[in-house]
Amino acid sequence: MRNLVHKFLIDVKFQKIFFQMLKKYSFLILFFLPSIGHSQSLNEQFLESLPDEIRTDLINATSGNELNEMAQTKDYKSFDSKIEKTLENLNGIERFGDEFFKNSPSTFMPINDPAANSGYILDVDDLLLIQLLGDRSEQYEYRIDRSGNISIRDVGFIKVAGLTLADANKLINSTLGEFFVETEAVLALKEVRDINVLVTGYVEKPGFYILSGYSNIFHAIINSGGISENGSFRNINLFRNGQLLKKIDLYRAFIYGETLLDISLRSGDSIVVEPSNNLVPIIGAVNREAIYEFKEGETVSELISYAGGFSSISNPKMQFSLIREDTDSFKVITSEINNDIQLKQNDKIFVKFKEYLRDNYFLSEEEEFINIPVKVNGAVKYPGEYYIRQDQKLSELITQFGGFKDDAYIYGAALFNDKAKSLEEEYNKRLYNDALKSLASIGSLKTIDNVGILSDLLEEFKKISATGRVITEFSSEKIEINPSLDYRLSPGDEIFVPYKKEIIYVFGEVLNPGTHIFHEDIKINEYIDKSGGLNDYADTASIIIVYPNGSSEKVRLRKFSNNNVNLLSGSVIYIPRDLQRVNGIEIGSVMAPIISSLAISLASLNSISNN
Incomplete structure (x- = not known):
């Protein structure tokens, strides 16, 4: 994101470069304009003297290539493109579930705690502790053998592998009852086996892992580095003996706290994480904004419940808007939660806030949805990003950010708009193309050595970055008197309010361009x-x-006059070169608007920067 303060606050070094550049392009360039001659064909020496980029553009201009077409092309922003641009803001939203694996250790092994849960499933190599109470008071340790059995003295083999600890306890007591009177067995797990499990699919580090017998799906996935960016949290398959044993949905654990202890792992198990394509971002008045994964057949209301439901600042009607992407367009569906809608891939959900709150997320078919904030920086009480509603005016936003600081220079406040920027860029392209075509019609210079400076001018002009500044009124008092001055905000607008500095700038055809202290009684x-x-x-x-507000005015300096021009602090005075005093008027008349546009752009930037 652009930082307006960084963009427009410049240091002494920039000022030095700035004035050097203006001297170079407003004096030296025009000095050589008289040497421009006429020719109907491009001179090879002339072409070779140009920088590569300018030469290429000039050749394209003469061949009727893409450069000429570029000046005629307009970028028409459709409703769909506005939606597409707005959806770029969703990039910063994280996928729900990723946080569960972010801070997990790279290797994880559950503690070998003998106090196992009664649901723990016994298997080969588990070490059992059996204590006999009653007529026989004895204690024995038994390790489950390869056949899944333990061998109890005076009783024989009992198969316990595959049983839960609780079920094994019942079986052992039942068997002992056939051999001993009034004797009870208490079963405990003294040592847990190791298991070898394959974790593969869409995980960060697929492979075979040796885990504790206590391990469950979570432990195995943590050891593998977690679910990868394209992996599914809701479609995980557990295979045992080559057969699908269970499909696992980690949302059951993430959202409802289910521990998944009923899914114990055994040696030879395979865990396969499938890819996920069904992702839907949910933003707005929900308790947990994120990107959620949905299963086929799930609805908007189910996914909103995964997002923690509607927040306390949601619209009482529990309204939402759903953007549905087709092949080459977007469809916006607005509904209430009781009119449930099945989800599709690439859907986006926006939940409406209460009317008096930031409602930038809520969309309808009739309105241009606004979910790009307006950025406010500079000498205001509460700088930051503000979400606007459709048709919101600047005066309301001024109230939202608390007004201006005491030392703010309101007249120098700047508002930047993307649409204005596009128009400015298009205008600059046309000026540039006109200049190239004019050069092509002339074809050569009388003094080739001077071409470098002229091409430098074109190069510098081509580098001009349009700002999209909109001249508008920031004074609440003036807006109150004349409401028509109240600017209607657009998504993505940027506002910078400078601090006041008592400075005037003078550059161009003067002997010593520079900065001067501003006094109201000093004339131009x-x-x-x-x-x-x-x-x-x-x-x-x-x-x-x-x-300072970005507007400009052309004035005539008269010898026998007071030259009363209403200068203001932060104004820039630019004295251009008199093109009518030089030869080569044809090229001079073409270059004049370029030189003027370059000078005004730099002057405007300098005016904003130093404020």
């Missing part, structure tokens, strides 16, 4: 004088003032 010509005055190439009829 005085600031120019402070910068060393105009040079011989200044265009006094086309001076550009860039104001």
Whole structure:
């Protein structure tokens, strides 16, 4: 995510580079414009003198290639593309179940505790402790042999492998009753066997593992590093003797606390974790936002229950919206929980908040759903991300973030919009293409040595990053007087409010471009004088003032006039080159808007940055 503070707060080093760049491109470039000549074909020496990227673009422009088409292409954002863009925000949501294995040790072995659960299933190599009470008071240890038997003195073999500890205790007492009167056996597990289990499929480290006989499915999966990114928590198969013994759903343990102790492992067992394709994110007014796995036939209400149900801030009607992806589009289904809907792969669920809360997640067929926050940074009381509803105005958001700090420069506040950015980028592309086509029509320069500087200008212009700044009103008082000034917010808007600095910037065709302390009573010509005055190439009829709010104005500097221009702190004064005083007017007229656009873009960036 872009950090507006980082983006627009620059240091002294940047200012130095900035002014050097402006000197280079507003003076030196225009100095060489008179040397541009006319030609109907591209000069080979001229082409070789250009940087690779500019040369390629120029050749494409002359061949009617993709560059010309690029200037005519518009990126029309459909309702579907807005949904697709919004769904990118789901990337940060974690899959439910991953946290159970995140902090598990790489190797895990249950403690060999003799106090086994009565449901523990006995098998070969378990060591039993049998204590006889009554007429015979004796204690013996018996290890279960390869046949699954123990051999009790004076009684014989008793097969206990495969029985639970409780069932084995009953069988031993029943058998002893046939040989001894008033004698009772108390059975305990003294030592647990080791088992060899195969864990494979979609786990992090498939392979054979030696585990304690106490181990269950959890222990085996933990030893294998946990379920992999594409593995299923709900479709795990346990095979014994080559046959499917049980299908296991770990959600029973994750959500309902079932310990799965009835699924004891035995040597030779195989655990196979199947892949998972049925994942659905649930966000909004639920108790546990996450990506959940569903089984075929499960419904929205079942998955919401996995998410902990509706939170206390959910809509009283328990409404949700479901985005369903088709082959090349999205379908939005809005419903209440009692109108249950079966889930499909790639569905997304949004649960509605109460009306007065952030309702960016809730969608309907009629409205553009808004689940991208507006970011607010700078000199405001509560910076951060704010979720907006459809048709929400800027004045309401100002109230939400608590208003501005005392030293905020409201007039310099900036709002950035993605749509405005796209239009700005398209405009810059067209300017660039027009300049290339003009160069192609001329084809050469009288002085080839000067091409490098001109191509540098085109390269620099091509690198301009559109900001998408929207000129709007941030003053609550002015908005209250004229509600039409209240900007309607869009998803993804970004707001930066600078701190006030009493500074004026002057650059362009002056002897010493730089920064000056702002005074209300100082006129534009005085600031120019402070910068060393105009040079011989200044265009006094086309001076550009860039104001802190992003707006600009072209003014004429008159000798016998007060030149009353309403300058404000943070304004930029740019004096362009007078293109009409040089030869080669054809190329000059084409390059003029590029130079002006480059200068204004840099001036706007500098104005915002230093505020």
